[in-house]
Amino acid sequence: MSPASPQFPLLLASVLFSLGLLGVLVRRNLLFVLMSIEIMINAAALAFVAAGSRWAQPDGQVMFLMVLTLAAAETSVGLAMLLQLQRRFRTLDTDAASEMRG
Amino acid sequence: MESTLYLEATVAVLATALAITNYNPLHALLYLIVSLLAVAMVFFSIGAPFAGVLEVIIYAGAIMVLFVFVVMLLNLGKATVDQERRWLHPRTWIGPGLLSAALLLELARILVRESTGVGVAARPIAATQVGMALYGPYLLAVELASMLLLAGLVTAFHLGRHE
Numbered sequence: 144m145s146p147a148s149p150q151f152p153l154l155l156a157s158v159l160f161s162l163g164l165l166g167v168l169v170r171r172n173l174l175f176v177l178m179s180i181e182i183m184i185n186a187a188a189l190a191f192v193a194a195g196s197r198w199a200q201p202d203g204q205v206m207f208l209m210v211l212t213l214a215a216a217e218t219s220v221g222l223a224m225l226l227q228l229q230r231r232f233r234t235l236d237t238d239a240a241s242e243m244r245g
Numbered sequence: 246m247e248s249t250l251y252l253e254a255t256v257a258v259l260a261t262a263l264a265i266t267n268y269n270p271l272h273a274l275l276y277l278i279v280s281l282l283a284v285a286m287v288f289f290s291i292g293a294p295f296a297g298v299l300e301v302i303i304y305a306g307a308i309m310v311l312f313v314f315v316v317m318l319l320n321l322g323k324a325t326v327d328q329e330r331r332w333l334h335p336r337t338w339i340g341p342g343l344l345s346a347a348l349l350l351e352l353a354r355i356l357v358r359e360s361t362g363v364g365v366a367a368r369p370i371a372a373t374q375v376g377m378a379l380y381g382p383y384l385l386a387v388e389l390a391s392m393l394l395l396a397g398l399v400t401a402f403h404l405g406r407h408e
Binding site for chain 2: 151152155158159162163165166169170172174175177178179181182185188189192193195196199200201202203204205207208209211212213214215216217218219220222223224225226227229235
């Protein structure tokens with residue numbers, strides 16, 4: 144497989160997304176979970192840009208801008224929730240916030 | 246030019262793997278920043294320079310600085326000075342440093358030897374085209390993005406206040 148082929152950036156995006164998913168599943172620290180989510184969002188953005196580059200259209204980069212906006216909003220809300228978790232439970236363990244019952 | 250894409254991909258995957266397996270939040274953040282820089286260079290290589298610049302400025306710059314600020318906020322205390330002293334050990338920064346050096350060497354090689362700088366893409370997409378598309382058919386999406394940012398701002402302000 145040649146790197147110039149459009150499959151290569153898509154393969155890279157898949158590997159990065161899998162690593163991010165692994166991080167979300169394995170880590171219990173909320174900070175690392177948020178970082179893994181960032182990795183997954185970034186991998187999705189890479190897939191968008193690679194597809195746009197394959198067809199020589201700017202739409203992929205427009206979607207990259209939207210993904211960037213989403214990531215910024217997600218990070219600000221997630222980090223605010225992380226600060227609240229630290230303030231209330233004195234820990235970053237996500238299992239500590241499991242007291243909500245349906 | 247194709248070997249550079251391989252190198253960037255290798256650095257990105259290695260840095261990401263080291264970021265999610267690290268115990269120390271700040272060390273993991275260093276690796277994550279290197280990973281984002283490598284992905285930005287992938288963007289440059291596949292002919293999306295505007296996306297690459299935004300990745301460096303907003304992702305590796307603004308969003309990661311937010312993470313670093315929060316980690317600093319959480320670590321207030323007397324142990325911080327000892328921690329800083331331990332963190333300045335070469336063992337801390339040698340890994341991210343080596344990975345960044347690989348990216349820097351590649352950048353220097355491209356600048357010196359291949360001055361066309363078009364990467365592996367046949368036709369790079371300039372920022373002009375992206376801007377035309379953004380404020381043409383995607384105008385509604387831009388408005389929605391601004392509303393999303395406003396919602397994020399209000400939520401972060403509400404969640405982050407002291408009671």
